[in-house]
Amino acid sequence: MKRLFFILFRGVHMNQKFPYMVHGFLMIITPKCIYRRKRKQLLKRYASLHGKEQEYIDSRVNYYCKIPDKIVLSDILEQLPNGKAPYKLRNLREHSFFNKHSNSVYFFDTYEYTRYFPLDLKWLHIAGDVFYKLPAPAVTKSRLIPTEDEFSNEIIINQDKVRHFCFIHDPISWEEKKARVLFRGACHGKPRRELFLRTFINHPLFDIKDTARDSSNPPEWRQKKELTLYDHLEYRYIMALEGNDVASNLKWVMSSNSIAVMPRPTCETWFMEGKLIPNYHYIEIREDYADLIERIEYYEAHPEEAKQIVQHAHEWCSQFHRQDREDMISVLVLQKYFKASGQL
Numbered sequence: 001m002k003r004l005f006f007i008l009f010r011g012v013h014m015n016q017k018f019p020y021m022v023h024g025f026l027m028i029i030t031p032k033c034i035y036r037r038k039r040k041q042l043l044k045r046y047a048s049l050h051g052k053e054q055e056y057i058d059s060r061v062n063y064y065c066k067i068p069d070k071i072v073l074s075d076i077l078e079q080l081p082n083g084k085a086p087y088k089l090r091n092l093r094e095h096s097f098f099n100k101h102s103n104s105v106y107f108f109d110t111y112e113y114t115r116y117f118p119l120d121l122k123w124l125h126i127a128g129d130v131f132y133k134l135p136a137p138a139v140t141k142s143r144l145i146p147t148e149d150e151f152s153n154e155i156i157i158n159q160d161k162v163r164h165f166c167f168i169h170d171p172i173s174w175e176e177k178k179a180r181v182l183f184r185g186a187c188h189g190k191p192r193r194e195l196f197l198r199t200f201i202n203h204p205l206f207d208i209k210d211t212a213r214d215s216s217n218p219p220e221w222r223q224k225k226e227l228t229l230y231d232h233l234e235y236r237y238i239m240a241l242e243g244n245d246v247a248s249n250l251k252w253v254m255s256s257n258s259i260a261v262m263p264r265p266t267c268e269t270w271f272m273e274g275k276l277i278p279n280y281h282y283i284e285i286r287e288d289y290a291d292l293i294e295r296i297e298y299y300e301a302h303p304e305e306a307k308q309i310v311q312h313a314h315e316w317c318s319q320f321h322r323q324d325r326e327d328m329i330s331v332l333v334l335q336k337y338f339k340a341s342g343q344l
Helices: 004-011 017-029 034-049 051-064 104-114 191-200 250-256 291-301 303-318 325-342
Strands: 138-139 154-156 178-185 206-210 236-238 259-262
Touching: 017 104, 034 178, 051 325, 104 325, 154 250, 154 325, 178 191, 178 291, 191 206, 250 259, 250 303, 259 291, 291 303
Parallel strands: 138 154, 178 206, 178 236, 236 259
Antiparallel strands: none
């Protein structure tokens, strides 16, 4: 009954796509002129904020949009590393759900904020996993983590959030969880995950399986039963391993009472993975996993330190819970992009 209650009423499940799609279609049928007026109201509200709140918003806007004051927009005329065809600059009028280049999830997540702007503005948007440097400024979901003072052509907007941006209410305390390490994820073609499975597949401290249905994998890699999100929460340590770009489970793991375990991230999204502090927000391990067992044994021997990491992770996640502030930051990121390109 406890499991059923938390799954049905306390959000211990992944985001539901049906209400997300309904919300998306409601956005489409709402007249755009309403949102143009709302942008002016939003900018006035931003200008009236007190110092610390405005400083916080500015810091996030400048983090997501790390471009110079003036940029030149251009087409990307070469094949990108993810195998996709060259991208062309488009204006917002062409940003249509019925455009054959639009994925519905990426369309809704960007349209939610592009609808605030004039339709003749031009932009370059690249959907999907971006784990490489771009030759021209573009709006993306993810990017390689830049250094603190480095400019980045990848302007981050919160995209594919129905899958990635999931936060939960964990009903299982740290003490009640199993003192084991859990991993479930697709490993085919992802060397870091394959190395992890080869190293620990038969170790008693680990419960790890490959969720990809790949017949070339050894039989012991394949999961016999799919775990629910609630099943994951029964474990104290959950691996958050990068695939193409970021670890898609990192957000909900850090909002739970379990601890994310991972090497230092190389890619980031709206969650600002590049600003996470090792052994403060998550347990950091070496890229070859050589110290993984030693790190788990340390925190098992120091449970108070482990529970502090859980608390710090919750504090990090809490900053993304105010939807009005997230909307403001998103609009200001695009505002900076259009302004730097000389269009506003």
